[in-house]
Amino acid sequence: MPEVLSSEVVIIGGGVIGAAAAYYLCKEGAEVMIVEEDDLAAGASGACDGFISLQTKQPGVHLELARESSALFPSLAEELDDDIEYSPCGGIMLATTAEQLKELKARAKKMKAAGLEVETLSPSDLKSRLPEVGKDVKGASYCAQDAQVNPIALTLGLAHKAQEMGATILRGTKVENIVVTNNRVREVHTSSGSIHSRRVVCAAGTGSNRIGKMIIVDIPVMPQRGQILVTEPREKMLDVILCGAEYLGTKGNIAELLPQDEEAAKLGLGFTAEQTASGNFLLGSTREFAGADAATTPEAINAIAKNAMYYLPWIKELDVIRSFAGLRPCSPDGLPILGTVKGVKGFFIATGHSGDGICLAPITGKLISELVLDGETSLDIEPLSLYRFK
Amino acid sequence: MRVSGRKEGGETRVDPWSQAWERAAAGAVAVVDCGERIPCNPCEEACTRGAIEVGEDICAPPRFDPGLCDGCGRCVAMCPGMAVFLLDRSVGNGRARVTVPYEMGEEMRAGREVWAMDGEGKPLGKARVVGAKKRGGRAGTTLVTVEVDEGWALKVRGVRDRLITLEAPLEAEAEPLKEYPLCRCEEVSGPRVGEVAAEFASLRSLRRFSRVGLGYCQGRFCQDMLRERLARAREMEEGEVGTFRVRPPVRPVKLGKLGGEDA
Numbered sequence: 001m002p003e004v005l006s007s008e009v010v011i012i013g014g015g016v017i018g019a020a021a022a023y024y025l026c027k028e029g030a031e032v033m034i035v036e037e038d039d040l041a042a043g044a045s046g047a048c049d050g051f052i053s054l055q056t057k058q059p060g061v062h063l064e065l066a067r068e069s070s071a072l073f074p075s076l077a078e079e080l081d082d083d084i085e086y087s088p089c090g091g092i093m094l095a096t097t098a099e100q101l102k103e104l105k106a107r108a109k110k111m112k113a114a115g116l117e118v119e120t121l122s123p124s125d126l127k128s129r130l131p132e133v134g135k136d137v138k139g140a141s142y143c144a145q146d147a148q149v150n151p152i153a154l155t156l157g158l159a160h161k162a163q164e165m166g167a168t169i170l171r172g173t174k175v176e177n178i179v180v181t182n183n184r185v186r187e188v189h190t191s192s193g194s195i196h197s198r199r200v201v202c203a204a205g206t207g208s209n210r211i212g213k214m215i216i217v218d219i220p221v222m223p224q225r226g227q228i229l230v231t232e233p234r235e236k237m238l239d240v241i242l243c244g245a246e247y248l249g250t251k252g253n254i255a256e257l258l259p260q261d262e263e264a265a266k267l268g269l270g271f272t273a274e275q276t277a278s279g280n281f282l283l284g285s286t287r288e289f290a291g292a293d294a295a296t297t298p299e300a301i302n303a304i305a306k307n308a309m310y311y312l313p314w315i316k317e318l319d320v321i322r323s324f325a326g327l328r329p330c331s332p333d334g335l336p337i338l339g340t341v342k343g344v345k346g347f348f349i350a351t352g353h354s355g356d357g358i359c360l361a362p363i364t365g366k367l368i369s370e371l372v373l374d375g376e377t378s379l380d381i382e383p384l385s386l387y388r389f390k
Numbered sequence: 391m392r393v394s395g396r397k398e399g400g401e402t403r404v405d406p407w408s409q410a411w412e413r414a415a416a417g418a419v420a421v422v423d424c425g426e427r428i429p430c431n432p433c434e435e436a437c438t439r440g441a442i443e444v445g446e447d448i449c450a451p452p453r454f455d456p457g458l459c460d461g462c463g464r465c466v467a468m469c470p471g472m473a474v475f476l477l478d479r480s481v482g483n484g485r486a487r488v489t490v491p492y493e494m495g496e497e498m499r500a501g502r503e504v505w506a507m508d509g510e511g512k513p514l515g516k517a518r519v520v521g522a523k524k525r526g527g528r529a530g531t532t533l534v535t536v537e538v539d540e541g542w543a544l545k546v547r548g549v550r551d552r553l554i555t556l557e558a559p560l561e562a563e564a565e566p567l568k569e570y571p572l573c574r575c576e577e578v579s580g581p582r583v584g585e586v587a588a589e590f591a592s593l594r595s596l597r598r599f600s601r602v603g604l605g606y607c608q609g610r611f612c613q614d615m616l617r618e619r620l621a622r623a624r625e626m627e628e629g630e631v632g633t634f635r636v637r638p639p640v641r642p643v644k645l646g647k648l649g650g651e652d653a
């Protein structure tokens with residue numbers, strides 16, 4: 001007979017969202033068990049860049065979440081024992097056409113109205129902030145509150161701290177079924193045995209769909225592939241997180257900023273660049289629907305390289321040492337799905353971050369902790385409910 | 391001069407060395423002295439004329455066709471194991487020219503007198519540099535050509551600017567290093583890997599969290615040690631440990647080249 005376990009809260013998923021939820025729940029004194037099919041950060045959290053980007057969020061609840069989340073990072077950097085390589089470095093978004101620049105200026109105004117400082121920069125302003133940029137760059141927007149973190153270290157740091165506060169992490173453990181009786185979650189069946197629990201948080205990323213089916217709820221997340229190139233480590237050359245306006249176009253589905261090139265549009269190509277604490281450049285990225293295939297492709301690798309040279313001509317001299325791809329849990333509108341499920345008490349959803357998981361992990365963890373323990377949240381998450389799609 | 395036959399897989403093949411020796415009478419040709427079963431193929435990539443072939447099994451020792459070789463020396467510069475040199479017997483008079491890779495930093499120029507070294511690092515004798523060409527990448531390999539007696543021609547594997555000889559044996563043995571780097575690219579020590587392996591049971595996770603194999607060499611030099619560490623820490627059979635997921639590019643490539651710019 002397998003051992004029968006029990007826990008006040010079971011979190012399904014050991015990615016950054018599950019780890020953040022565990023951390024904030026443990027801080028409130030809850031008893032937490034993380035059930036992870038593979039290992040910590042084995043999915044999207046371990047295959048992404050470290051952008052904490054505010055200026056690329058949509059004004060409204062999305063930006064609100066990002067602002068609250070970004071405010072939590074400095075304290076996490078303090079509280080966690082692992083070095084999460086957090087750097088409040090600021091972020092720049094580059095425009096390469098007059099139309100893009102116009103759109104970025106308009107957005108900067110909107111962001112300001114929403115309470116986020118975003119400046120527009122002329123090409124001469126850029127000179128002081130960036131190494132040489134491509135000749136087509138017409139200007140940029142700058143957000144001082146944009147920042148950078150090591151996503152793998154962040155996931156590990158949150159999980160370690162949660163563990164220190166008493167959380168249990170079951171690795172290599174697959175959830176097989178969730179038992180609901182009298183409209184309430186009672187039990188989670190796993191490959192390591194049964195866990196009695198009245199509260200279950202689904203933070204399973206692209207696996208959330210499968211988990212939802214166990215309680216007959218459709219959690220609409222699709223795996224969206226993002227491919228990234230890694231260069232050799234170099235001395236510090238880039239001290240902001242950097243993206244092109246087309247990145248925002250693809251991400252936010254903003255018509256004025258979508259890539260014009262057909263191939264690029266098909267790949268969901270958008271330029272991103274950051275230099276990590278270890279000196280490597282991470283160059284992105286794509287947004288493709290390719291099922292569960294997390295392989296990198298020659299077309300995307302070539303397109304990302306070409307795009308990176310277009311924005312940063314000097315980067316062509318660096319050696320590319322690796323490529324990787326992650327599957328982001330993508331929701332229909334690109335916003336996370338947070339909240340409860342009608343008719344199933346004790347089931348909480350925290351998924352669908354659509355490529356914003358790292359940035360939004362702290363606030364998601366905090367809100368989930370509030371929701372699970374108090375039934376209400378400090379920020380209105382109604383617009384993020386599963387039922388917005390109906 | 392006769393070159394002794396070599397055996398491979400129990401069966402004697404036509405010795406590529408004798409072929410190269412014959413071919414060297416007409417001018418420079420590569421001699422590939424590699425029998426290592428390791429995942430390595432820069433020589434194949436380096437050769438623009440298809441004279442070197444590793445093939446599907448990246449661990450197979452390279453096959454070399456001296457007939458296709460034009461003695462350009464790219465493979466000499468590219469081989470990370472310094473296992474390729476050029477031989478040129480066209481000078482005659484019982485003399486031969488040997489071209490070897492040199493990465494010790496000093497400027498090598500024609501006319502300089504250096505020590506010719508054998509494959510075990512022992513000096514064969516003095517030799518005169520007759521040519522030096524910079525080749526390849528950040529490593530800054532120089533191809534140094536020395537002229538030597540034909541009798542040494544197949545023995546020379548390197549040159550040294552000066553020799554350091556120990557007059558007397560060291561009195562005490564040095565303390566064994568405790569913190570040796572298991573991964574040189576990311577400077578991760580053996581003990582650190584042990585710590586991470588105590589928490590993470592899969593090779594993938596061990597790589598992700600220790601950073602071993604995420605550096606410039608992408609695990610080409612450290613993967614086996616990491617696998618062995620993991621097997622030991624977790625009492626697994628080496629076969630259970632698995633291997634790294636290899637993602638393109640397999641070797642470091644200039645971003646410009648990937649982006650379609652002519653190299």
